[in-house]
Amino acid sequence: MTENTAPVAGPAPAPQDPLEKFVAVIPAGGVGTRLWPLSRAAAPKFLHDLTGSGSTLIRATYDRLTPLAGGRFLVVTGEAHRAAVCRQIPELDAANLVLESEPKDSGAAIGLAAAILYRRDPATIMGSFAADQVISPDGVFQAAVREAILTAASGERGKIVTIGIEPTHPSTGFGYIRGGEPLDVAGAPSARAVVEFVEKPNLEVAEKYLASGEYLWNAGMFVAPVALMLEHLAANQPELYAGLTEIAEAWDTLARDEVAARVWPTLPKIAIDYAVAEPAAAAGDVAVVPGAFRWDDVGDFAAIGRLNSAREAERVTVLGEGARVFTEDASGIVVSDTKRVIALIGIEDVVIVDTPDALLVTTTEHAQKVKNAVAGLKASGDLDVL
Amino acid sequence: MTENTAPVAGPAPAPQDPLEKFVAVIPAGGVGTRLWPLSRAAAPKFLHDLTGSGSTLIRATYDRLTPLAGGRFLVVTGEAHRAAVCRQIPELDAANLVLESEPKDSGAAIGLAAAILYRRDPATIMGSFAADQVISPDGVFQAAVREAILTAASGERGKIVTIGIEPTHPSTGFGYIRGGEPLDVAGAPSARAVVEFVEKPNLEVAEKYLASGEYLWNAGMFVAPVALMLEHLAANQPELYAGLTEIAEAWDTLARDEVAARVWPTLPKIAIDYAVAEPAAAAGDVAVVPGAFRWDDVGDFAAIGRLNSAREAERVTVLGEGARVFTEDASGIVVSDTKRVIALIGIEDVVIVDTPDALLVTTTEHAQKVKNAVAGLKASGDLDVL
Numbered sequence: 001m002t003e004n005t006a007p008v009a010g011p012a013p014a015p016q017d018p019l020e021k022f023v024a025v026i027p028a029g030g031v032g033t034r035l036w037p038l039s040r041a042a043a044p045k046f047l048h049d050l051t052g053s054g055s056t057l058i059r060a061t062y063d064r065l066t067p068l069a070g071g072r073f074l075v076v077t078g079e080a081h082r083a084a085v086c087r088q089i090p091e092l093d094a095a096n097l098v099l100e101s102e103p104k105d106s107g108a109a110i111g112l113a114a115a116i117l118y119r120r121d122p123a124t125i126m127g128s129f130a131a132d133q134v135i136s137p138d139g140v141f142q143a144a145v146r147e148a149i150l151t152a153a154s155g156e157r158g159k160i161v162t163i164g165i166e167p168t169h170p171s172t173g174f175g176y177i178r179g180g181e182p183l184d185v186a187g188a189p190s191a192r193a194v195v196e197f198v199e200k201p202n203l204e205v206a207e208k209y210l211a212s213g214e215y216l217w218n219a220g221m222f223v224a225p226v227a228l229m230l231e232h233l234a235a236n237q238p239e240l241y242a243g244l245t246e247i248a249e250a251w252d253t254l255a256r257d258e259v260a261a262r263v264w265p266t267l268p269k270i271a272i273d274y275a276v277a278e279p280a281a282a283a284g285d286v287a288v289v290p291g292a293f294r295w296d297d298v299g300d301f302a303a304i305g306r307l308n309s310a311r312e313a314e315r316v317t318v319l320g321e322g323a324r325v326f327t328e329d330a331s332g333i334v335v336s337d338t339k340r341v342i343a344l345i346g347i348e349d350v351v352i353v354d355t356p357d358a359l360l361v362t363t364t365e366h367a368q369k370v371k372n373a374v375a376g377l378k379a380s381g382d383l384d385v386l
Numbered sequence: 387m388t389e390n391t392a393p394v395a396g397p398a399p400a401p402q403d404p405l406e407k408f409v410a411v412i413p414a415g416g417v418g419t420r421l422w423p424l425s426r427a428a429a430p431k432f433l434h435d436l437t438g439s440g441s442t443l444i445r446a447t448y449d450r451l452t453p454l455a456g457g458r459f460l461v462v463t464g465e466a467h468r469a470a471v472c473r474q475i476p477e478l479d480a481a482n483l484v485l486e487s488e489p490k491d492s493g494a495a496i497g498l499a500a501a502i503l504y505r506r507d508p509a510t511i512m513g514s515f516a517a518d519q520v521i522s523p524d525g526v527f528q529a530a531v532r533e534a535i536l537t538a539a540s541g542e543r544g545k546i547v548t549i550g551i552e553p554t555h556p557s558t559g560f561g562y563i564r565g566g567e568p569l570d571v572a573g574a575p576s577a578r579a580v581v582e583f584v585e586k587p588n589l590e591v592a593e594k595y596l597a598s599g600e601y602l603w604n605a606g607m608f609v610a611p612v613a614l615m616l617e618h619l620a621a622n623q624p625e626l627y628a629g630l631t632e633i634a635e636a637w638d639t640l641a642r643d644e645v646a647a648r649v650w651p652t653l654p655k656i657a658i659d660y661a662v663a664e665p666a667a668a669a670g671d672v673a674v675v676p677g678a679f680r681w682d683d684v685g686d687f688a689a690i691g692r693l694n695s696a697r698e699a700e701r702v703t704v705l706g707e708g709a710r711v712f713t714e715d716a717s718g719i720v721v722s723d724t725k726r727v728i729a730l731i732g733i734e735d736v737v738i739v740d741t742p743d744a745l746l747v748t749t750t751e752h753a754q755k756v757k758n759a760v761a762g763l764k765a766s767g768d769l770d771v772l
Contacts, residue, residue: 363732
C-alpha cells in the first residue's frame with residue numbers, strides 16, 4: 001500500500017522565478033460529439049485543424065504554451081490516441097504522456113498530473129489547459145498565464161488560479177466565475193479573488209451576469225501549485241487522491257504500467273470543478289485572472305463558421321485541404337475530409353460535414369443538435385461511424 | 387455511293403395484324419444534367435433506378451414495351467454505354483443495338499432506326515420511346531400504344547402518331563401538341579388529327595392551353611410506318627437522309643462498323659421534331675392518341691421526390707440500397723449511391739445526392755438549377771465528376 005499522507009502546501013517557493021517551476025498540463029479528452037462526423041471517438045476534436053491554421057488544436061495548444069513551459073509538459077489522453085498525439089507532439093517524452101485506459105473525467109486526469117509532478121518536484125506550479133480550445137492572440141493569452149503563475153506562487157500557500165474569459169455575450173453554454181476583491185500580487189495586477197463558481201445559467205440570469213461586469217466564463221483553465229491542488233483533492237476526494245498517489249509513486253519507475261493498469265479503472269469519476277475548484281473557492285484559495293484574449297471552445301459547427309470568418313465574403317466557409325466546392329446562391333460552412341466535389345445550390349446557413357464514411361447536413365441554427373444524431377446512431381447500432 | 391431514292395409510303399399493309407409489324411425503338415441518350423451527380427456522362431439517367439422499383443429506367447422501358455413488341459427492339463445509345471445497356475438488356479442482339487460514336491440528336495438516332503428497319507421490312511411500324519421516362523400503369527400505356535399502332539397503319543399512307551400526355555398542370559417545361567378532329571380508326575377511338583406542335587409556353591399561355599382542353603404534352607413518343615417517317619425525313623433533311631440510308635444499307639452486312647464509323651460523324655444534328663414531326667404535321671400526316679397514364683420525364687430531383695411519394699409520411703424520401711440515413715426535424719430527398727451514414731438535422735425540403743466522388747446539396751425549389759453546377763464544374767475543369 002501507498003503511504004497516504006496528504007501534502008500540506010508549504011511556504012511559498014524560494015525567491016526564484018516562479019515561471020521556472022511552471023509545467024503545462026494538457027488534458028486531451030472528449031470526443032466533441034457536436035462536431036460529429038468530423039470529430040469522433042477515433043479522431044476527436046483536438047486532432048483536427050478547425051481554424052484553417054495548418055495546426056491541429058492540440059499542436060496549437062502546445063505551441064501556445066511553449067514560450068512559458070519550455071519543454072515542461074504533461075499530456076493526458078486516451079490510450080487510443082497515443083500514436084496520433086505522438087505524431088502531433090513528437091518531442092514529448094513517454095514519461096510525460098499519461099494514457100488513460102478508460103475515461104475517468106477531469107478530476108482523475110488533472111489530479112494524476114498534479115500527483116506525478118508533485119513527486120518530481122513539490123514546488124511545481126502546474127497549469128492545465130484543454131487541448132481543444134481556440135485562443136488568440138497568443139501574446140495576450142501568455143500574459144494572462146504569466147499573471148496566473150505569479151498569483152499561484154503568491155502568499156504563504158499560493159493560490160489556485162483560474163483564467164476567466166471576459167464574456168462577449170450572455171452565453172448559456174458556459175459556467176461562470178464570480179470575481180471578488182482585487183489581490184495585491186506583484187506582476188499580476190489583474191488578479192482577483194474568486195467568490196464562487198456558478199453553473200451554466202439560463203438566458204435571463206446570463207444577461208444579469210453580463211450586465212453586472214462581475215462574472216467571467218469558466219474555460220476550465222487552472223494554474224496552481226501542485227501541493228495546493230493535492231491538498232484540496234485529498235480533503236474532498238480521499239479515495240481518488242489515494243489511487244492517484246499510488247499511480248504517481250510508481251510513475252517514474254518500472255512499475256508504472258502495472259500499477260496504472262490496476263488502479264486507474266478503480267478510480268471514481270468526478271470533474272475537477274467539484275473535486276477541487278469549488279471547495280477550494282469556498283475555502284478562499286482560488287483567484288482569477290481575466291483573459292482578454294479571444295477564446296472559443298469550438299462547441300459546434302457554428303463556432304467553426306465564426307472562427308473562419310476571414311473568408312466570410314465568399315458566404316460559404318470552406319475547411320479542408322482537398323475540398324472542391326461549387327456554390328450558387330448558398331451560404332454556410334463546408335468541412336471536408338475528402339476530395340469529393342461538393343455542390344451547394346440555393347441553400348442558406350447550411351452546415352455540411354463530409355467525411356469518407358459519414359455526411360452531416362444541418363444548419364448553423366441547429367448545430368447544437370448534432371449530438372442527437374450521434375445518440376440516434378448509437379441507438380440504431382451504427383457504431384462504425386461514431 | 388448509296389442509291390439515294392426516297393421511299394414513298396405505299397398502300398396500307400396487307401390485312402394482317404399491324405401489331406405484328408411493330409418494332410419498339412428505344413433512344414437511350416441524354417446525360418440528365420439536372421440529375422447530377424447521380425446522372426452523369428458515364429452513368430446517365432436511364433441507367434438508374436429512380437423510382438425505387440428495382441429496375442433501371444431503360445429496363446423498365448423495355449419491359450413495358452415487351453407485351454407489344456415481343457423481342458422486336460432496336461436500342462440506340464452512346465458507345466460508352468454499350469456494356470451497361472447489354473447488362474440491362476442481355477436479350478438484345480448486337481444487330482439491334484445502335485451505338486453512336488458521338489451524339490447527333492434525335493433526328494439521326496430515330497432516323498437511323500427507321501432506315502435500318504425499313505431495309506429489313508418496309509412495312510415495319512416503329513414506335514420510339516425514350517429510355518428515361520417513368521410511366522404507370524403499364525396497361526394504360528400499352529392500350530394507348532395499341533391505338534397508336536392501329537392509327538399508324540390506317541388509311542392509304544398511314545400516320546405518324548404521337549402519344550400526347552393529358553396535362554395535369556400548366557407546365558412550362560414541355561412542348562404541347564394541339565389536337566384536332568377525331569379520326570375514324572377502327573380500334574383507335576381516341577385518335578385525333580394533330581393541328582400543330584407548339585414550343586414550351588410561358589405560364590400564361592400554358593394556363594390557356596390547360597383550360598382549352600385542346601392541348602396535350604409532347605412526350606416525344608412517335609409511332610409510325612418507317613416508310614412514312616423516311617419520306618418526310620428525305621423531304622426535309624435530304625443530307626441526313628442520305629447519310630442514314632448509307633449506314634442502314636451496310637447495317638446488316640460486314641461493312642456495318644466501317645460505314646457507321648465513317649458516315650455518322652458527318653451527319654447534321656437536328657431534333658426529330660424539326661426533321662420530321664412538325665413538317666409532317668403541317669402536311670396533315672400526324673395524329674395523336676391521348677395517354678391517360680401517369681408520365682414523368684424525371685427532369686430534376688423534385689420529380690424524384692414526387693415519384694417516390696409512397697414514403698412521404700417519413701418526410702424524407704430515401705433512394706439507394708445501401709443508404710443509412712438519420713433524420714431529425716428534416717424533410718426532402720436523399721439519393722445515395724454510397725453506404726455512408728447521412729445525418730440530416732433541422733433542414734427542410736433539402737435535396738441530397740451522395741455519390742462516391744461528388745455530393746450535391748440543394749432544395750426541391752432549386753432542383754432545376756443543378757445544371758448550372760454542371761456548367762460551373764465544366765468551366766472550372768472538374769471534368770472527372772461530370
